[in-house]
Amino acid sequence: MxxxxxxxxxxxxxxxxxxxxxxxxxxxxxxxxxxxxxxxxxxxxxxxxxxxxxxxxxxxxxxxxKRHDDGxxxxxxxxxxxxxxxxxxxxxxxxxxxxxxxxxxxxxxxxxxxxxxxxxxxxxxxxxxxxxxxxxxxxxxxxxxLKSRFLPKMTTGEWTGTMNLTEPQCGTDLGLIKTRAVPRGDGSYAITGQKIFISAGEHDLAENIVHLVLARIEGAPAGVKGISLFLIPKYLPDAEGKPGERNGVVCGSIEHKMGIHGNSTAVLNYDGAKGWLVGEEHRGLPAMFVMMNGARLGVAVQGLSLSEVAYQNAAAYAKDRRQGRSLKGAAEPDKPADILLVHPDVRRMLLEIRAFNEAARAFLVWIALTQDEARHAPDTKARQAAEDRLGLMTPVLKGVFTDLGFGNAVMAQQVLGGHGYIAEWGMEQFVRDARIAMIYEGANGIQALDLVGRKLPKDGGRAIMAFLGEISQLLGQSKDDAALAPYLGGLQNALGHLQQATVWLSRNGVADPDNAGAASTDYMHLFGLTALGYMWTRIVKAVLARQARGDSSPALDAKLTLARFFSERMLPETGARLARLSAGAATLMTLPAEAF
Known part of the structure; x- marks a missing residue:
């Protein structure tokens, strides 16, 4: 277990x-x-x-x-x-x-x-x-x-909440939404339609479930400009604020899916359900994006979380399991075999996962604190800078953390060999659970397109220039620090690759939008690796400062080794990403559809 x-x-x-x-x-x-x-x-x-x-x-x-006959x-x-x-x-x-x-x-x-x-x-x-x-x-x-009626119970978790976007005919393209809303004449609306893939859409954990649902008011403009957001509770609150009459929303089925089996992923059928408008008519997407952006950070957390728990269990296994002998000769001749950690490739896998985990956690802490800065920094300029950083980093966090989180779960499974494929050891569940994070809350290809198509050019590139400048400033301030010097080369190279990639996109992406699309995933990962390298440099500076004050714990020494490993063996991938994205879209877009 x-x-x-x-x-x-x-x-x-x-x-x-x-x-x-x-x-x-x-x-x-x-x-x-x-x-x-x-x-x-x-x-x-x-x-x-x-x-x-x-x-x-x-x-x-x-x-x-389990769904029962009554829904x-x-x-x-x-x-x-x-x-x-x-x-x-x-x-x-x-x-x-x-x-x-x-x-x-x-x-x-x-x-x-x-x-x-x-x-x-x-x-x-x-x-x-x-x-x-x-x-x-x-x-x-x-x-x-609405706040006074619903937030007291939702804030504490006594009532739970959901997000209803997807329909059978539309996922990423929300302009295709068909769920309709008809005014009831009393300030509320009757909502009819079907939503699918609704996480936590129906369950027995709370006495009420409050759904936030995208729908189209009769006569609304076509496309995303005609979408509104509605609050639809499972039970209509009575005069005392307690769950009263059952509303017209029923779970038609729950999905049988690859992972996250303990979460109820529901098909919800709305049949004239009573709901209330949240925000302005036809302005549902800006309202929903408050939830979606938070959810994207939450999904990034999931990528790190599963990478971490997979690593912990793989490392424990590698310290206990005995298979084969060290390439240098038996490490423990009195034992029938050596532990897995004598094998360089096992160490490679574990170190790749852990080097990501520690830098990703730093990245997460940085952005979590940035959220508070964006709300409460003492001056307007600082709040604006924090907002810029959040907007720029959200697709990177979601896309890179979940891609690598899944990949790391697979690597951890590999450390266990055959046992990694057997359910009782738990690794195959981590792999299955991690896979969804690359898909929901905006598939990672969409995150990459959002990064290169919206976030980079926004405000004349103000956010990306600030980030590149921040790394350049750290490198400049540290160039004469002999203790830090061994850790800077990888980041310096990665920064150069990111700068070249950004310039390439600015020149080639506008001329041919397919170039931007073809480059987007490689650019997102190049960006993410550089950001993780930046985090490792900041971690190393903190470790060296602690050691200068006399703290010589093995945990700090381990961080320095991990930083070197990341710089020498993981950051060089930025060069390959740059080469791939610079190739452009021609070979991707040449084959006619019938050739696939």
Whole structure:
């Protein structure tokens, strides 16, 4: 059976030493969350997910969710009690508005806790994760009446939330939505249509489920400009705010899918369901994008989370399993064989995963804190810079973290050999669960197109130029630091490749849009690798500073070795990415359709 230990000490190191947590002390909510309190919260959160949530991961995978004849869905054994404990412990509302029952802690803390939760049990973590996304959208775009009726229960997790976009005929192309909304004359609407792939769409964990649904009001313009957003509860609240009359939304079926079996992925049928407009008519997508952008960061977390838990179990196996002998001769002659860690290729796989995990966690912490900067930085310029960074990095985080998270789960499975393919060891579940993260909340090809087509040219390239400048500044400031010098070469090369790729896109992408499309995935990964290299450089600077103060722990030495490994063996991939994207679109677009 797989195990999991949340990396609390690594998270706290990043906050304290790499990102100078104390500089946020004057931000709202941070005064109640000094670093010792943050560490205590993360430690308790780690205990909860390790002891309560993680043991249900395999249970959820084996049992899945069950739909009954009346459309009700029951979750796997133990999920209901665990979810109740999650709500009662205040974990769903960790960063929620105290006016609606939340704890009012800084939002970054909820992001960091979600890494642990997703590593422990991704299918379970999706229920509160989607709820928090719905709360965010309703907070920004909902009327005061809707907020007062629904946010108190949703913020605490007593009621859960969903996001309803996809229909049988439309996924990425939301302009094809057919679900219709008809005014009822009392300020509400009757919504009719079918939504598919709705995560947590029907279940028995909460007494009510609040759906945020994209639909088209009668007479609305065609395409995405005619889409509106509606709030549709499973049960209509009564005069006391309790679940009352059953609304016209029913689960028609639940999907039988590759992974995340413990999460109920529903087909929802709306038959004149009563709902209320969220935001303005025909402006549903901007409202929904509040939830979608948060969800994309949440899915990036999932990529890291599964990479981390897969690594932990693969490393434990490699330290215990005995197969073959060291190429240099028997490492332990008195044993029948040596442990797997004597084999260079096993070490390569484990080090690739871990080098990603530690840099990706730093990237996540950086962007989680950037969210708080965008809301509360003391001056307009700093808030704008934070907003720019968030917009630029969101598709990179989602696309790169989930691509590599899946790849790392496969590598960890390979470390276990035949046992990795056998269900009881848990690795094949990690692989199956990780696969969906590359698809939902915008397939990764769409993330890459968003990066090159929208985020790079936005505001005249202000965000990308700021990022390139930030790395250049770090390299310039560090060039005379002898201790840091061995770690800078890889990042310097990667930065040069990213600069060349950006210039190539600016010259060739506009002239032929297919060039931008053909280059997009390679560019996204080149960008992601460079950003991870930047994170490793910042980590190394923090480690060297700690060591200069007399801290000589093995954990710090390990980080330096991982940084060298990443620079020497992983960052060179940026050169290959540059070569591929610079080849242009010609060979991709030449074959006629009938030749495929």
């Amino acid at each position: 797989p195990t999991y230990k949340a990396p609390v000490s690594d998270t706290v190191f990043l906050l304290n030493d790499v990102f100078d947590y104390k500089k946020y002390a004057n931000y709202p909510g941070f005064s109640e969350a000094p670093i010792d309190v943050v560490e205590a919260i993360l430690t308790e959160g780690a205990r909860f997910v390790e002891e309560v949530v993680q043991p249900l991961n395999r249970v959820g995978d084996l049992e899945g969710c 009700a869905v029951s979750t796997p054994k133990g999920f209901k009690a665990a979810y109740k404990a999650l709500v009662e412990g205040g974990w769903v509302g960790l960063a929620g508005d105290p006016a609606f029952g939340g704890q009012g802690l800084p939002p970054f803390l909820a992001v960091l806790f979600s890494e642990y939760e997703c590593s422990a049990n991704l299918a379970f973590a999706m229920y509160p994760g989607l709820t928090n996304g719905a709360v965010a959208a309703l907070t920004v775009h909902g009327s005061d009446e």
